[in-house]
Amino acid sequence: MSPLNPILDNIPTTPGKFKPEKSPLHFLHHRLRLHTTLPKLTLVFLAFIFLFFFLSPPSPTAPRRTLRSTSWENHVKSSAKPRSRAAPIVLVTGAAGFVGSHAAVALKRRGNGVVGLDNFNPYYDVSLKKARKLQLLDRAGVFIVEGDINDAVLLRKLFSLVRFSHVLHLAAQAGVRYAMVNPSSYVESNVDGFVNLLEVAKSVNPQPVIVWASSSSVYGLNSKVPFSEKDRTDQPASLYAATKKAGEEIAHSYNHIYGLSITGLRFFTVYGPWGRPDMAYFFFTRDILKRRPISIYEGAGHVTVARDFTYIDDVVKGCLAAIDTAKKSTGSGGKKKGEAQFRIINLGNTSPVSVNKLVSILEKLLKVKAKKKVVLMPRNGDVPFTHANVTLARKELGYRPTTDLETGLGKFVKWYLEFYGGKKSSW
Numbered sequence: 001m002s003p004l005n006p007i008l009d010n011i012p013t014t015p016g017k018f019k020p021e022k023s024p025l026h027f028l029h030h031r032l033r034l035h036t037t038l039p040k041l042t043l044v045f046l047a048f049i050f051l052f053f054f055l056s057p058p059s060p061t062a063p064r065r066t067l068r069s070t071s072w073e074n075h076v077k078s079s080a081k082p083r084s085r086a087a088p089i090v091l092v093t094g095a096a097g098f099v100g101s102h103a104a105v106a107l108k109r110r111g112n113g114v115v116g117l118d119n120f121n122p123y124y125d126v127s128l129k130k131a132r133k134l135q136l137l138d139r140a141g142v143f144i145v146e147g148d149i150n151d152a153v154l155l156r157k158l159f160s161l162v163r164f165s166h167v168l169h170l171a172a173q174a175g176v177r178y179a180m181v182n183p184s185s186y187v188e189s190n191v192d193g194f195v196n197l198l199e200v201a202k203s204v205n206p207q208p209v210i211v212w213a214s215s216s217s218v219y220g221l222n223s224k225v226p227f228s229e230k231d232r233t234d235q236p237a238s239l240y241a242a243t244k245k246a247g248e249e250i251a252h253s254y255n256h257i258y259g260l261s262i263t264g265l266r267f268f269t270v271y272g273p274w275g276r277p278d279m280a281y282f283f284f285t286r287d288i289l290k291r292r293p294i295s296i297y298e299g300a301g302h303v304t305v306a307r308d309f310t311y312i313d314d315v316v317k318g319c320l321a322a323i324d325t326a327k328k329s330t331g332s333g334g335k336k337k338g339e340a341q342f343r344i345i346n347l348g349n350t351s352p353v354s355v356n357k358l359v360s361i362l363e364k365l366l367k368v369k370a371k372k373k374v375v376l377m378p379r380n381g382d383v384p385f386t387h388a389n390v391t392l393a394r395k396e397l398g399y400r401p402t403t404d405l406e407t408g409l410g411k412f413v414k415w416y417l418e419f420y421g422g423k424k425s426s427w
């Protein structure tokens with residue numbers, strides 16, 4: 001035993017191994033010294049705990065979940081309170097994102113309990129995500145937890161604080177072209193993150209209903225128009241599409257094994273105010289205003305490229321209707337008790353518009369002539385056109401898109417000019 005520190009001597013040198021005491025007298029001597037040292041040590045220990053919890057910097061991706069966490073936990077609980085007892089209580093993942101922020105606000109406004117979760121990743125300008133938080137979510141009274149869908153401990157903690165009836169899962173790595181730059185980010189968010197969320201959701205009691213964002217991109221090389229949910233989706237043209245398709249299959253397996261009620265919504269090129277700066281309508285606006293050239297893709301043989309651009313409010317209505325029409329999950333605590341609902345539904349606008357037309361609408365709204373370069377569509381995962389059949393959405397959700405591209409872009413441009421006004425867009 002060291003004469004300087006008897007206590008240290010009593011701690012095993014190797015995990016699991018204790019040093020044997022030498023004699024009964026030795027033991028007595030040790031106990032006496034321990035009694036006099038104990039108050040001092042307790043003080044040191046308490047001081048250490050104090051310094052550790054109160055002076056350590058906050059983690060950038062997760063809220064404090066310890067002593068100081070009481071306040072964020074209370075925020076979560078109060079944000080989750082619905083106006084009436086029967087109203088849904090929804091965890092919105094990706095709540096600082098484009099669709100997520102609009103959907104979270106719409107849910108809150110109609111009286112639902114809402115808690116947001118977002119990792120504020122830097123795929124695009126984080127200050128736009130923060131502005132959505134400040135100007136949309138905070139004002140509506142939606143509390144947003146900064147954290148990742150891959151953090152199972154955090155997800156379980158949220159479910160222990162709140163009995164979520166629904167998860168509106170919109171957190172994802174979006175963007176078709178970026179999948180060639182950073183492929184692993186798609187697997188991390190759209191596959192690993194989704195599985196992690198479903199693992200937690202299937203284990204809690206009661207299991208929530210899952211409504212989540214799939215994508216029109218799953219139709220890939222399908223050439224039958226308009227795209228119906230019954231059409232082929234086994235020919236993805238991008239890794240993004242492949243991970244969204246994987247999400248649909250993964251969702252099916254969790255529905256089948258655990259009785260989770262799951263609705264996947266295939267979004268068709270959603271646009272509007274507070275949109276994503278990586279999308280063409282957004283950066284075309286910025287570049288036209290800055291008198292920079294823009295590239296308009298066309299298919300081989302001068303084929304026009306077109307999209308079924310869908311306005312944000314229509315998509316949000318579809319999300320809310322999916323929540324309202326979803327049947328409950330049947331399982332509990334990881335055990336299936338019966339067949340559960342499984343749906344995949346298109347949310348599009350049903351009227352594709354060419355990229356050329358999109359640009360001419362923007363020129364009119366911005367009163368600036370675009371510097372257009374027509375280029376052959378690069379092999380970057382883009383598909384030449386999309387067109388949604390929304391018969392199923394009408395039947396299941398009462399979905400009826402009402403905003404045409406001209407009207408929707410008008411609202412976007414108005415927002416863009418107000419938001420960026422004097423500011424420089426960093427994208």
Ligand SMILES: O=C(O)[C@H]1O[C@H](OP(=O)(O)OP(=O)(O)OC[C@H]2O[C@@H](n3ccc(=O)[nH]c3=O)[C@H](O)[C@@H]2O)[C@H](O)[C@@H](O)[C@H]1O
Nearest residue numbers: 174175215216217267268269279280295296297305355382
């Ligand atoms: O429905 C979806 O599931 C997806 O919608 C969106 O993808 P897309 O439909 O490809 O939208 P977006 O990039 O705005 O390109 C629009 C058009 O401009 C063309 N395009 C693009 C860039 C360019 O420089 N020139 C050009 O002509 C381009 O070829 C295309 O024809 C989401 O980003 C995606 O996350 C996913 O949700």
